[in-house]
Amino acid sequence: MKKFLEGSHAVAEAVKLCRPGVISAYPITPQTHIVERLADFVANGELDSQFVNVESEHSAASVVLGASATGVRVFTATSSQGLILMSEVIYNIAGMRLPVVLVCANRALSAPINIWNDHQDAISVRDSGWIQFFAENNQEVHDFVYQAYKLGENNKVMLPVMINMDGYILTHGLESVDIPEKEMVDRFLPPYNPPYKLDIDNPLTMGVLGDPSIYLETRYAIHKTLEETLELILCIGEEFNSMFGRKGIDLLETYWTDDADIVIVAMGSVCGTIKDFIDRERAKGNKIGLLRIITYRPFPKEKIFECLKDKNIVAVLDKSISLGSEGPVYTEIKSLFSQSKPKINGFVAGLGGRDITMDTLQKILDISLKKVVRCEFLDIKESLLKEEFYV
Helix, strand or coil: CEEEEEHHHHHHHHHHHHCCCEEEECCCCCCHHHHHHHHHHHHCCCCCCEEEECCCHHHHHHHHHHHHHCCCCEEEEECHHHHHHHHHHHHHHHHCCCCCEEEEEECCCCCCCCCCCCCHHHHHCCCCCCEEEECCCHHHHHHHHHHHHHHHCCCCCCCCEEEEEECCCCCCCEEEEECCCHHHHHHHCCCCCCCCCCCCCCCCCCCCCCCCCCHHHHHHHHHHHHHHHHHHHHHHHHHHHHHHCCCCCCCEEEECCCCCCEEEEECCCHHHHHHHHHHHHHHCCCCEEEEEECEEECCCHHHHHHHHCCCCEEEEEECCCCCCCCCHHHHHHHCCCCCCCCEEEEEECCHHHCCCCHHHHHHHHHHHHHCCCCCEECCCCHHHCCHHHHC
């Protein structure tokens, strides 16, 4: 069944079909419409779930942690400062191996306060042990929800999953979304049956003190599981494709990369604009391609290396910045190569929701053909860079 929906409501429709037993979230722009719609579903009887109202995102994360620990499927959503307020619990959820699913409506971090889109919120918790996916459009976001639960709840994984969708661009943008029948989702996603849970009849302890004799091993175990999850992601994507007739979740997407001399690397909704730019440049005879990172954690480094190793120029577009260093994705891409080829350039654009236009992408192409740059901020307004900005 197709519906014309904004991205937030597409998420809510998918979550409803996954039937979480507990939902808890705190409203924050631009995430609010997700949980508003879920609250409506619970209130009108369309979804049999406990919707827990809380006073902060830290509490919302704590509620879903506790519910998941008792063996209940859970859901939450947040954005920007809300995700950062959750961060203490975000690390605990991963460390306790709880398969929470969270949708992050990506938004810039304060200060200055900014409610528009970039990727600095999700990037800031990339090392927490969560699986992270970045969607390009609303159909992907919708489909990722089903696959996120199936992945995180797999007994060999038991890790939380964060689905990232660009704030406003996707959350408030309307697209046609294909929603599957409930029976199909039930066949794809069985009821949650965890291998361990808090149970008074079979008591166990979670989140114990990890002294130096065991802490290292807990980090290693999560790290190894994430690495091993790469193959399972592909398997779940293939199963989804076979059952629903749409492309399932993947590690990467390539667009005109086979013969490309220059490959742009990016994540999220901006990839749609990049594809249009590539089509325009290809019509002129310029061999440009796109490598879209879908799975950011675990980082599919071997696949990325194979895609880029024979290229002349790689231009990495970050919608985030590691202040005092470089774009985070650029740093990781660069770390894969020790030889002089390819030439890898790093660009930062779109922070705080500034538009990334065809002109922006043309600058990436022009600069990449001329020189090597490590952290080139694009579309800077020089007139604003007065002394008061630095103090």
